Amino acid sequence: GGAASHVFVVLGASGDLAKKKIYPTLWWLFRDGLLPPKTYFIGYSRSKLTVDDIKKKALPFMKVKNGEEQKVEQFFKINEYIAGSYDSPGDFSKLNKAIEQKGSCNRLFYLALPPTVYESVTLNLKATCMSKSDKWTRVIVEKPFGKDLESSNRLSNHLSALFKEEELYRIDHYLGKEMVQNLMVLRFANRIFSPVWNRDGIASVVISFKEPFGTQGRGGYFDEFGIIRDVMQNHLMQILTLVAMEKPPTTNAEDIRNEKVKVLKSIQPVDIKDTVLGQYVGKPGGKGDEAQGYLDDPTVPKGSVTPTFATAVLHVKNERWDGVPFILRCGKALNERKAEVRIQFKDVAGDIFPDGEVKRNELVIRVQPDEAVYLKMMAKSPGMSFNCEETELDLSYSSRYKDLKLPDAYERLILDVFSGIQINFVRSDELYEAWRIFTPLLNKIETEKPKPITYVYGSRGPKESDEFMADRDFKYTGTY
Numbered sequence: 039g040g041a042a043s044h045v046f047v048v049l050g051a052s053g054d055l056a057k058k059k060i061y062p063t064l065w066w067l068f069r070d071g072l073l074p075p076k077t078y079f080i081g082y083s084r085s086k087l088t089v090d091d092i093k094k095k096a097l098p099f100m101k102v103k104n105g106e107e108q109k110v111e112q113f114f115k116i117n118e119y120i121a122g123s124y125d126s127p128g129d130f131s132k133l134n135k136a137i138e139q140k141g142s143c144n145r146l147f148y149l150a151l152p153p154t155v156y157e158s159v160t161l162n163l164k165a166t167c168m169s170k171s172d173k174w175t176r177v178i179v180e181k182p183f184g185k186d187l188e189s190s191n192r193l194s195n196h197l198s199a200l201f202k203e204e205e206l207y208r209i210d211h212y213l214g215k216e217m218v219q220n221l222m223v224l225r226f227a228n229r230i231f232s233p234v235w236n237r238d239g240i241a242s243v244v245i246s247f248k249e250p251f252g253t254q255g256r257g258g259y260f261d262e263f264g265i266i267r268d269v270m271q272n273h274l275m276q277i278l279t280l281v282a283m284e285k286p287p288t289t290n291a292e293d294i295r296n297e298k299v300k301v302l303k304s305i306q307p308v309d310i311k312d313t314v315l316g317q318y319v320g321k322p323g324g325k326g327d328e329a330q331g332y333l334d335d336p337t338v339p340k341g342s343v344t345p346t347f348a349t350a351v352l353h354v355k356n357e358r359w360d361g362v363p364f365i366l367r368c369g370k371a372l373n374e375r376k377a378e379v380r381i382q383f384k385d386v387a388g389d390i391f392p393d394g395e396v397k398r399n400e401l402v403i404r405v406q407p408d409e410a411v412y413l414k415m416m417a418k419s420p421g422m423s424f425n426c427e428e429t430e431l432d433l434s435y436s437s438r439y440k441d442l443k444l445p446d447a448y449e450r451l452i453l454d455v456f457s458g459i460q461i462n463f464v465r466s467d468e469l470y471e472a473w474r475i476f477t478p479l480l481n482k483i484e485t486e487k488p489k490p491i492t493y494v495y496g497s498r499g500p501k502e503s504d505e506f507m508a509d510r511d512f513k514y515t516g517t518y
């Protein structure tokens with residue numbers, strides 16, 4: 039009971055994202071006492087459900103520990119559920135009444151919805167559900183933010199006609215990851231990197247995302263988007279901007295995002311010639327999922343040429359980066375789960391050691407799993423000999439920080455919305471630039487339908503990608 043300070047509304051409460059991410063995140067924040075006191079939750083979607091149904095759906099993802107059962111009950115006690123359609127003003131009045139019953143409070147609306155209903159839902163929110171007096175309203179949106187430059191602009195224009203930019207929180211959950219947030223500190227709080235962080239010191243940059251599973255029944259959704267929209271245009275581009283941007287004058291959200299936009303503006307659209315596109319096939323003799331190729335997924339249209347793997351090289355045409363390849367690589371159904379950044383420094387000039395002995399320095403930022411930052415460097419082989427040996431300065435989080443528990447990306451980001459911190463949310467001009475860079479390529483793929491190179495489920499992806507990277511100044515002897 040009592041008046042609420044905040045009401046958090048999950049629109050699309052019966053859906054996949056809500057049960058897998060949003061409710062578990064709200065629960066963890068509640069459990070750890072991180073939310074403002076007197077925060078209440080309302081789920082809204084079309085299905086006639088109860089809070090108990092929502093609980094049953096979300097529980098398998100909430101990682102409730104022994105002894106937390108009572109806390110879970112408390113959490114669901116401050117939850118409500120309302121069934122309503124996404125285009126009925128009457129239903130949104132019902133939602134508004136339910137919020138008003140909690141007193142004058144700040145309002146957060148999370149759009150965990152298919153993009154087809156974004157427009158009607160936001161129109162209704164604006165017309166009926168905004169908070170009054172001195173309280174604020176914030177709207178959280180998830181990708182896809184359109185499918186190309188045009189549809190994204192249409193959505194942006196629609197949203198910005200309804201809400202101020204400071205009311206809009208566009209989530210790219212990679213910006214909530216520990217190591218992605220670490221990039222700014224590594225770059226701007228270490229004197230040793232700044233003099234070499236440019237075309238004189240760096241030969242190439244590789245940003246990779248690998249996943250060991252395929253579409254897992256999401257083939258219908260995935261096929262409309264493909265790996266370039268699903269991961270490269272958003273998650274990998276965000277990492278690229280943090281690696282490549284100039285130092286912002288301060289750490290405030292506008293200063294940081296201004297720099298991100300500037301670096302994006304220096305990138306030319308990706309040419310299809312600067313890509314390797316792949317699609318997975320089932321593993322011969324494989325069991326279960328791994329035997330299923332992309333085209334074997336019944337929800338994927340027959341003969342689809344949608345890439346499930348892509349490598350692309352981008353060029354940042356500015357004084358710092360001219361000539362340095364930025365290679366983005368991402369794929370599904372590969373041999374491992376991994377996301378990492380590799381900054382490969384130039385070869386030592388005037389090398390005095392035997393041919394081939396000295397390897398390049400490389401700074402690796404491993405985003406997941408097993409967060410780490412390590413610098414590959416040469417040292418003398420210990421002992422009598424005078425050989426060079428490659429070794430690492432290694433900051434592996436699990437050994438450096440005992441009992442470390444890093445928050446989930448969504449926990450950080452949702453808490454930031456409560457606090458009004460927009461640093462790790464995508465501004466509309468960033469979105470515009472990211473789509474500008476990829477739309478010509480996406481159009482070309484859709485009109486010319488180039489056949490992707492096939493690779494086997496569970497492999498490292500097409501070998502053409504490795505060759506492509508080697509041709510673009512990424513020298514590597516192991517696997518990556």
Ligand code: BG6
Pocket residue numbers: 211249268269377
């Ligand atoms: C999502 C993509 O944005 O990111 C998914 O739509 C992908 O296809 C996911 O699996 C990966 O996120 P994470 O945090 O598991 O690396």
